[in-house]
Amino acid sequence: MAIALPILFHCFANTVAYADDWVAERLRGSVLVLQEKDWAPLQRGDIVSDDSYIKTLGNGRVTLTRGAEAIDVSGHSMIQIIDRNGEKFTNVHQHYGQIAVEAEKRDVKHFGILTLYLAAVVKGTEFVVRSTSAGASVSLDRGQVSVEDPNTGTYVEITPGQSTTVDPSGRFEVAATGGATLPVIRNADGNAVNGKPDRDSRGNGKANAGGNGNGHGNSNAGGNNNGNTGGNGSGSAGGNNNGSTGGNGNSNAGGNGNGNPGGNGKK
CATH class of the missing domain: 2.60.120.1440 (Jelly Rolls)
Structure with a gap:
């Protein structure tokens, strides 16, 4: 999961400060x-x-x-x-x-x-x-x-x-x-x-609405998911996913990317 944060470049100035500055x-x-x-x-x-x-x-x-x-x-x-x-x-x-x-x-x-x-x-x-x-x-x-x-x-x-x-x-x-x-x-x-x-x-x-989860499992809309002892599982819409003991399972739709404004940061 990632949230896109737009990068906008603006200047700053050391001038008189107003109440909302x-x-x-x-x-x-x-x-x-x-x-x-x-x-x-x-x-x-x-x-x-x-x-x-x-x-x-x-x-x-x-x-x-x-x-x-x-x-x-x-x-x-x-x-x-x-x-x-x-x-x-x-x-x-x-x-x-x-x-x-x-x-x-x-x-x-x-x-x-x-x-x-x-x-x-x-x-x-x-x-x-x-x-x-x-x-x-x-x-x-x-x-x-x-x-x-x-x-x-x-x-x-x-x-x-x-x-x-x-x-x-x-x-x-x-x-x-x-x-x-x-x-x-x-x-x-x-x-x-x-x-x-x-x-x-x-x-x-x-x-989430429409999802079913057991134990420590996580479910997303429209997905079914079962988690066993110590396991975590995530299911995306329309998909099924199971987590086993001590294991983690995740399924994602789409891609995730990282961007670095000026060389640092996550987006």
Whole structure:
């Protein structure tokens, strides 16, 4: 599963910042911005224009602020902020790495993080998103985050003490600590797919409309799938697939590709 993220090249300028501008407030190490077709150093106080790509190297870290909101980008990360004038929703495309977000509290969902494997949407909260080739995860300090697989509609609502991880096959795993209840994974129809929540435990599940799955198997629309002890299996529409003990089976329709804007990143 992959999500195509379009590459747009824009410039940035160190000019007067307006209320809706993102500004590099705190910065250390090597932080780069894609300017035209080349990576250029980002400086403290620079304004990050819409659609700009920001990349940190291993020793780099930058905090981008806009009013009361902040995006803290850790080392070995790359993001793109989509925040066009006149729109009331901010999208951050996180190609890889880790970011911590502090989003202003509002009555409507207005801030989203999109990775290769999940989308996290909030009304206002503090949360951390990690994205690698092995999957993506979300945890939070306060508020509530809705985490969804954009391809299937499977989702989970998490609150403080809860976290969720989505692997490349779209399989959700949830966890709870500190006495928090285990969040419930739901399919696109709102039906629970990971059973009754327990405290301080872990659970997993994935189900889509029209699919049947047993054990730890995963099923996609129109497909039948059986998973045996310790095995995972995925079936595509109209196909059948079985997973054996300790084995994994996946079937995909179409192809997957990776793209590197400026030499780094997954798309």
